Amino acid sequence: MGYAGFDSGVAWVRPACGWRSGAGRWCVVGRGGSAAGGGGGAAGRGVVAGAGVDGVAAWPERFIGFLSVPLGLEPEEVAATVEREVVGRGLRGIGELTPPPGRAEVIEPVLRAAADHGGLPVVVHGFAPTTADDLVTLSALAGRYPAVPLVVSQLGGLNWMRAVELVRDTPNMYLELSTANIVFAVRLAIKEIPDRTLFGSDAPYGDPALTRAMVERVTSPGEIRDRVLGGTAAELIGLA
Secondary structure, three states, X not given: OOOOOOOOOOOEOOHHHOOOOOOOOEEEOOOOOOOOOOOOOHHHOOOOOOHHHHHHHHOOOOEEEEEOXXXXXXXXXXXXXXXHHHHOOOOOEEEEEOOOOOOXXXXXXXXXXXXXXXXXXXXXXXXXXXXXXXXXXXXXXXXXXXXXXXXXXXXXXXXXXXXXXXXXXXXXXXEEOOOOOOHHHHHHHHHHOOOOEEOOOOOOOXXXXXXXXXXXXXXXXXXXXXXXXXXXXXXXXXXX
């Protein structure tokens, strides 16, 4: 049985969203989007480019694509890149973005472009180099663009307690649960924000099966577990 989530590597969308049992559907989120030298892919367009984007297009029943965009461009260039490379390719969101430490404000042109296209989800790297102050900045930026779902990946890294507080208090922020170093962090995140926590594995660095087992360990069968393991992510990407 497949499940859904945001992931800076891959994640599953559950069959209840319309996919056949046992197959699942992968959500591929590109790494990159730094402010120093572009997004890490062909022509600085992010790492889900070339073969990655082609793979999403070739197997739409298996893959859902997000594209990382460069953070060092002028706002009009960011807007054009999102329109051409994300919306124009039929991708479902933007990310993963990795701003330099202490400079999370550089993602604002991306949030503006996402808002201009109906509120595309934006995934931002949560572990280092993202700092606790960056998480505060992300929360403030999310407040300026309430129609844009802003997903903090990797449970906010070592600043997971602050991440849980900020996401809880910011209605359009979401927290992806991969790379948790203690089970209590996952349990607390789901307890505090059950409707806005997302399964993810950070593959290939993490293991989807282990991450899923951790979520199942701290939840009971039912609506909350179903939302964490798929329902919420499916809503964000327009599959529910």
